[in-house]
Amino acid sequence: MAADRPSIFSPATHTNFFPHWMAGPLGGIWPGMTRNATAQRYLFTGAIVTMYAGYLVALAYVPRLRARWAIAAIVAVHVIFLLAPPLALTDVFNYINYGRMEVVHNLNPYTTIPIAEPHSDPAFQLSNWHELLSPYGPMFTILTFALVPLGVAGSFWAIKTILAATSLATVLIVWKCARLLGRDPVAAIVLVGLNPIVLVWGLGGDHNDFLMVLFITLGFYLLLLGGRAAEHRASRADAFAQRLRAWLWPLSLPDLGAGAAFVAAAAIKASGGILIPVVFAGLLRAPRRLVQVVLGMLAAAIVCGTASVIAFGLHFPDLSTQSWLVTSVSVPNLIGLAIGAGGESEALRTAINVVLVLTVAGCCVLAWRGRGSLFDRTVTASGWASVALLVSLSWLLPWYVLWLLPLAAMSSSRRLRAATIVVGVYLIISWAPASGFLWSAIHFQPEKTTLGRLHQRYVKELLH
Numbered sequence: 432m433a434a435d436r437p438s439i440f441s442p443a444t445h446t447n448f449f450p451h452w453m454a455g456p457l458g459g460i461w462p463g464m465t466r467n468a469t470a471q472r473y474l475f476t477g478a479i480v481t482m483y484a485g486y487l488v489a490l491a492y493v494p495r496l497r498a499r500w501a502i503a504a505i506v507a508v509h510v511i512f513l514l515a516p517p518l519a520l521t522d523v524f525n526y527i528n529y530g531r532m533e534v535v536h537n538l539n540p541y542t543t544i545p546i547a548e549p550h551s552d553p554a555f556q557l558s559n560w561h562e563l564l565s566p567y568g569p570m571f572t573i574l575t576f577a578l579v580p581l582g583v584a585g586s587f588w589a590i591k592t593i594l595a596a597t598s599l600a601t602v603l604i605v606w607k608c609a610r611l612l613g614r615d616p617v618a619a620i621v622l623v624g625l626n627p628i629v630l631v632w633g634l635g636g637d638h639n640d641f642l643m644v645l646f647i648t649l650g651f652y653l654l655l656l657g658g659r660a661a662e663h664r665a666s667r668a669d670a671f672a673q674r675l676r677a678w679l680w681p682l683s684l685p686d687l688g689a690g691a692a693f694v695a696a697a698a699i700k701a702s703g704g705i706l707i708p709v710v711f712a713g714l715l716r717a718p719r720r721l722v723q724v725v726l727g728m729l730a731a732a733i734v735c736g737t738a739s740v741i742a743f744g745l746h747f748p749d750l751s752t753q754s755w756l757v758t759s760v761s762v763p764n765l766i767g768l769a770i771g772a773g774g775e776s777e778a779l780r781t782a783i784n785v786v787l788v789l790t791v792a793g794c795c796v797l798a799w800r801g802r803g804s805l806f807d808r809t810v811t812a813s814g815w816a817s818v819a820l821l822v823s824l825s826w827l828l829p830w831y832v833l834w835l836l837p838l839a840a841m842s843s844s845r846r847l848r849a850a851t852i853v854v855g856v857y858l859i860i861s862w863a864p865a866s867g868f869l870w871s872a873i874h875f876q877p878e879k880t881t882l883g884r885l886h887q888r889y890v891k892e893l894l895h
Contacts, residue, residue, distance in 0.1 A: 432474065434515060435461050438464075439468060439472060441453075442519070443557060444516070453584075454516050457515060458516075472867075476865035479628070483627050483628070483859060486626060490852075493615065493617055501620060505599070505624035505625060508624075509634065512630055513591055522637070522638055522639075523587060524587070525558045526575050526590060527586045528552070528558040530578060530586070531552060535552065535579060541746035542743075542744075544564055564752065568700050569735065569743060570699050571700065572742070573742055576742070590637055594638070597645045598645075600645055601644055604648045606619060606620050608655055608840075622851075626833075626855065628830065628855050629830055629836065640834065641833070642699050643696045644834060646695045648837040651689070651837075651838075653686070655806050657724075658720070686723035690725060690728035690729075692731075693728065694707075694728045694732050701750055705817070709809065711724075712796070712798040712799040754826075756826040757886040757889075758826055759774075759877040759878050760861040761825050763823065766779065775825055775882070787820065787823040791819060794813070803843065811844045814842050817838060818854065821835070827861075832858055835854065836851060
């Protein structure tokens with residue numbers, strides 16, 4: 432449906448603008464789709480609700496699923512969304528435009544807003560955050576630099592291919608972790624690879640979160656491998672356990688790689704950095720492993736930092752501006768409405784950030800002092816820290832549930848997996864296109880309060 436003609440399914444399209452390169456090979460397959468925008472909203476909502484119901488059925492009947500069929504389904508839906516035009520928002524063209532600003536126009540995207548670039552650039556015409564300095568991590572932005580020679584169309588399909596491959600790689604790592612932990616790998620990959628919110632809004636929308644999550648998942652996989660190697664070393668080198676030299680040598684490649692992977696995730700998207708203190712806390716009872724992970728982090732930080740300085744100078748992503756954006760149905764805004772403030776105020780935002788810090792500190796204690804293996808404590812505490820982050824976000828977008836999925840799949844906590852499912856239901860209710868009709872029917876109009884109008888105006892100013 433999205434590939435047939437301009438519609439709400441693909442916001443990057445509009446009347447008299449839907450180039451063949453954007454429609455892709457699925458263009459024209461369903462020419463009979465309704466042109467009625469209201470019907471399209473109900474179709475989109477009905478499809479995502481039906482998919483999520485099917486997802487829950489698959490999770491409930493995992494023991495009856497054959498591995499080959501689960502794998503085939505995951506690969507098939509990834510291919511379908513790879514071939515699709517851009518769905519759900521237009522971030523992919525903002526990625527491309529920030530890259531072109533530096534390479535084509537010599538404009539640093541961390542110091543220059545897109546409105547200052549030539550408006551004739553084809554990426555500028557497709558992007559929309561024209562008053563916003565780039566909020567994307569330096570490693571991801573450098574990747575977009577490498578794609579500029581492909582042109583806008585080539586960059587678009589290259590990003591789609593990279594993200595689909597990245598998502599499948601994450602599913603593969605989750606499978607490997609489940610097998611190492613002695614758990615059902617089919618249950619793990621179904622939880623991660625068939626979530627329709629991630630497929631439609633994340634993979635369909637071509638969002639860079641897949642790259643961040645890949646490195647987070649890789650980091651935990653390497654921690655798991657490092658733990659197994661440490662068990663073997665412990666039996667041979669107990670006499671050296673108290674010596675600093677034993678912490679530094681021999682090097683543990685899995686632990687070094689884990690530390691590097693966590694830093695790389697944060698260098699792609701800053702949200703990944705919230706897990707670093709939790710990982711530190713989880714390793715406090717294994718000092719040699721902690722030192723090895725820190726060494727890996729330092730090495731990666733030097734590499735990423737050097738690359739960032741070369742590319743952008745001493746400038747960083749603009750996270751502060753984005754932190755002031757508010758979606759009407761985010762938890763902080765709903766709390767603000769519930770207490771009569773008209774939405775999320777500055778004081779409420781500060782209070783919620785304090786609660787987030789305290790919650791992450793609690794997750795660090797859970798990773799340090801909790802029951803179970805080092806790996807399970809750490810991955811479970813990281814999952815709860817991610818839940819806390821999602822709940823605290825003012826600018827909450829549906830595909831962010833991806834941050835939780837691999838952690839929930841690798842954890843032994845059923846409560847964490849249940850929380851992930853509940854978060855998914857909340858995001859569908861919040862973001863399904865037909866939800867707007869429900870809000871109107873119950874006279875829920877958060878955007879019409881004084882604060883709501885202010886939030887809406889701020890977004891429009893950045894979109895220009």
